[in-house]
Amino acid sequence: MTRRMWTYAGLAAGLVLVVFPFGWTLLASFKPEGEIRRDPPTLLPEQWTLGNYAGLFERTQMDAAFFNSAVVALAAVAGNLLFCSMVGYAFAKLRFRGRNVLFALVLVQLMVPAIVVMIPQFVLIAKFGLVNTFLGIILPTIVTPLGIFLMRQFMADIPDELLHAARVDGAREFRIFFQIVLPLCKPALATLGLITFFTSWNAFIWPAVVAQSEDMYTLPVALAIFSNAQATQYGLLIAGAVVVVAPILVLFLFLQRYFVQSTTFTGLK
Amino acid sequence: MKRFVIGLTALGLLAAACGRDAAGPAEQATDVDLNKASGEVTVWAMGAEGEALGAFAKEFEAANPGVTVKVTPLGWDVAHDKITAAIAGNATPDVSMLGSTWMGEMAKTGALEPTPGNLIDRAAFFPGAWATGEVDGTAYGVPWYVETRAFYYRTDLAEKAGVQAPATWDEVTSFVQALKDRAGAGLGVEQNFKQGSWQEVAPLVWQAGGDIAADGKWTLDTPEMVTALTHYASFFKDGLAATDQPTGAFPQTFVKGEVGAFYSGPWMISTMEKEGGDGFAEKFAVAPYPKGSAGGTSLIGGSNMVVFKNARNREAAWKFLQWLTDPKVQAKWFGQVAALPSVQAAWQEPALTADERVKVFGEQLKDARSAPAVPTWEQVAKVMETEIEKLALGKQTAQEAAKAMQAQAEAIGTGA
Numbered sequence: 001m002t003r004r005m006w007t008y009a010g011l012a013a014g015l016v017l018v019v020f021p022f023g024w025t026l027l028a029s030f031k032p033e034g035e036i037r038r039d040p041p042t043l044l045p046e047q048w049t050l051g052n053y054a055g056l057f058e059r060t061q062m063d064a065a066f067f068n069s070a071v072v073a074l075a076a077v078a079g080n081l082l083f084c085s086m087v088g089y090a091f092a093k094l095r096f097r098g099r100n101v102l103f104a105l106v107l108v109q110l111m112v113p114a115i116v117v118m119i120p121q122f123v124l125i126a127k128f129g130l131v132n133t134f135l136g137i138i139l140p141t142i143v144t145p146l147g148i149f150l151m152r153q154f155m156a157d158i159p160d161e162l163l164h165a166a167r168v169d170g171a172r173e174f175r176i177f178f179q180i181v182l183p184l185c186k187p188a189l190a191t192l193g194l195i196t197f198f199t200s201w202n203a204f205i206w207p208a209v210v211a212q213s214e215d216m217y218t219l220p221v222a223l224a225i226f227s228n229a230q231a232t233q234y235g236l237l238i239a240g241a242v243v244v245v246a247p248i249l250v251l252f253l254f255l256q257r258y259f260v261q262s263t264t265f266t267g268l269k
Numbered sequence: 270m271k272r273f274v275i276g277l278t279a280l281g282l283l284a285a286a287c288g289r290d291a292a293g294p295a296e297q298a299t300d301v302d303l304n305k306a307s308g309e310v311t312v313w314a315m316g317a318e319g320e321a322l323g324a325f326a327k328e329f330e331a332a333n334p335g336v337t338v339k340v341t342p343l344g345w346d347v348a349h350d351k352i353t354a355a356i357a358g359n360a361t362p363d364v365s366m367l368g369s370t371w372m373g374e375m376a377k378t379g380a381l382e383p384t385p386g387n388l389i390d391r392a393a394f395f396p397g398a399w400a401t402g403e404v405d406g407t408a409y410g411v412p413w414y415v416e417t418r419a420f421y422y423r424t425d426l427a428e429k430a431g432v433q434a435p436a437t438w439d440e441v442t443s444f445v446q447a448l449k450d451r452a453g454a455g456l457g458v459e460q461n462f463k464q465g466s467w468q469e470v471a472p473l474v475w476q477a478g479g480d481i482a483a484d485g486k487w488t489l490d491t492p493e494m495v496t497a498l499t500h501y502a503s504f505f506k507d508g509l510a511a512t513d514q515p516t517g518a519f520p521q522t523f524v525k526g527e528v529g530a531f532y533s534g535p536w537m538i539s540t541m542e543k544e545g546g547d548g549f550a551e552k553f554a555v556a557p558y559p560k561g562s563a564g565g566t567s568l569i570g571g572s573n574m575v576v577f578k579n580a581r582n583r584e585a586a587w588k589f590l591q592w593l594t595d596p597k598v599q600a601k602w603f604g605q606v607a608a609l610p611s612v613q614a615a616w617q618e619p620a621l622t623a624d625e626r627v628k629v630f631g632e633q634l635k636d637a638r639s640a641p642a643v644p645t646w647e648q649v650a651k652v653m654e655t656e657i658e659k660l661a662l663g664k665q666t667a668q669e670a671a672k673a674m675q676a677q678a679e680a681i682g683t684g685a
Binding site (some may be wrong): 037209 | 311313316320339341342343344345346350354355357358359360362517521543544546
């Protein structure tokens, strides 16, 4: 009994540690600029204000940015779910020449920091004439090596007998993929979808480079206008951070189970 | 992140170098025929300026039918990478704001258009500001607004301690000592020793008669540099400047009177008024840089406006830059975002003569120099910052710091 109490006490302490910064951010978003930076700091706003949120929506095209972020994130999720699982299936279940070499190439890409390929990738996108378009922002993230790796590892555990049985019954490869394999991959797909959504929703440098007019800005890019070497406007930034995090929090409430799974997958597989 | 950015810069330069002819040593400017000005001018601008410029440019549009200005605001965090990528990908806007320390690097890519002499008069600008845009003898773009550093101090504390604003290096030391002993400013003077600390040291080097780079070579290990570093470090050594304060403690420490003085740019006037609340504006003043043996030269910074060679509406773009550097427009722009005019005549306008503290910056600008306009400057600045931090923390002597800076800077080179 006491042991269990200790466990809960430990968990509670951990919870406070994790929740406190977020709680502080949320409360700070309702403080006037001067109070945010006051020393000693206040926890509860002395003066509640919606000024930061009002300023945020007044001074940036937040609604457009929200829409852009949603389009980009959803397209990236759709692309990754479809293409990564297709490629993963090929690597896991089809036998063809050069399979291992190709898979090794995919793994190599995992080890190259994205920032290194950014400039060449931008030059490529510019040559396609896709600068300042949704397609330009989305295309490089539509299939990711991590996604391929994840799907291949998961599909490798699907028994071959199942696929053989389907083939014996006369199913073509596409039918096997969509009707047998994909439904079995739901947990992996959910994981992949969530990871992709986060990465895309939080992506900063690539959308910032490709979007050349304000109406193409995603949320993080629009918010960055407020950070300044000399006079960062913390009130606006913090309110913006809350707006950016809100959808992820909602997602979390609905998909808690998959979140937990996603961490175990990425760790073990 | 910093290392990534440096890597990126290198990559960008490489890509640009492969993609186009490198700019020759004396690139010639072509005249602009303003009668042809028409169409849409796309402009990138950072931070608060970027936010405000779109609305401000309406006046220009009204005066120039057929010309529209489309401003895209960027965050400072991403601006450098974004512009580098745009140059590499041939996807530049017509006009962009550039940090004045980026000019060397960006001009070397060959993407910037030289400033047409028939339109822009270099004599109208502060010489230090004009120098930021001059690379290998060719001027690119125009200085748009400037910043320089000067000495801020608490007037109430100085009065209490019975001292006047210092005019020389020796006086600074006794001034800070007096504030500490007699007016309770326990932390003395605020001297940055982390990111951006090269800005504290560069003016001191010039004031001691030295230089950062000369004749295409780094001159970081000279007796003058050692003098400057010794002066800088003496405040830490004598307990007149603190190294143990948490990040972000300043500027509140100044408001509370724990810090009695600091060196910074004009933006601190409004920051301090905001941080200090009602009545604080009366409690601090600005003085020109205290003089070393060779004078009181300060550092000039700010931003320039450049036109890219790929500009679709070249004439309209230059006309917009000409408008932005008109003295009356510059004074009006100061009223909007408090950016100091780069054009000397603008300082006669009432908007700039009203505040004594602003006027001090105007005077200081006449004696201010820019960081070296070489492509590798940002990297060398990082090196300086690392060595300055070690010096401030007492981990190395001024001689060792100077030697270490020079060795690393030579390894980086000047990108020539």
